[in-house]
Amino acid sequence: AIAVFKDNKNIGYIPKNINVQIANCLEKKHRVFVGDIIYNYGFIDVLLYFYISEEKNNPNIYLDKNTILDLQSRKIDSKYLKPKSDAVKKNLFYRKKIVITGEFSFFPDRNELAELLFDSGADIDVGISKNIDYVIVGKSPGWKKIEKINELGIKTFNEEEIKNIFSL
Template sequence: MFWFWALILFILFANSLRSYIKISNLKDKLRFKDNKIRSLESDLHNAEMRIESLKSQGESRSSSKSKKAGRATGVHYDDYSVLQARKIDGKYYQPIKDMEENGHPFYKKKVVITGEFEDYPDRNDLAELIWSFGADLDTTVNHRTDFLIIGEDHGPRKYKNAQKFGVKIIDEVDLRKILE
């Protein structure tokens, strides 16, 4: 009878030990997830602080920017919808296939457009016109770029890269002459 009770006690002890180990493992998992949540909350807080910082920088920059650019769009540059509206439609980044030689300076040339244009408030209009002459439009300036067409408030990096790679830079006045 002694062995029977000893076996019962052993089974109870083993079950309680197994339960203790499971509880311990669950506590470790919970602690890990709690730390993960704290880390994510901290990352979120840092991101929110960065956004606030960028907004305040954008407000101070936009108030010091030229009023002409603000009048053209009616809103500040930090407005995402304005930046989206300035994007060129993706269909113009594919050159026209089987186009006959037309003798235009933009024919079969890699062209990048940057900035705002008085004659073309919607950059898609300018992109479509240049594309119709057989140009291959692109978004970045590199050693294969032939022309950089710059408007007001153009991208400083694109301008710097154009100078670095010896790309011909065309402003709005020169563009009018070419398109006449």
């Protein structure tokens, strides 16, 4: 098992079966992105488990149900992380690598937006790199992502632009 620490204090362990999955992933690839591991192997759920466990051990740390639901809604289902093969080829997002970041009022669950893009043939990714074509930016995106988007000059769309493109 992998020990998880917070403030130099052991707060739990990642189960052995997940460690084996990580090892298998690393054996197959020379380079693995942390974001891929988090999304593909459900580590958001593992991290939520540790938050909940720590909350029980320390009443000064509190993660309410709404916060947990918010964290879960930010996770994009892995079935949307590969482009749909039978998508209509004549659209803006077909075969484009896209990252979704921030919060969206029209798409409170990112999977709704991911499914829309997936049906258009988009290749959805979780991290910003030079290979990304577009980023869909909602409210309160991560500052590091914005910095990297600007550095790489990646085209962005906001929620209203996406709604207009898809006539929603």
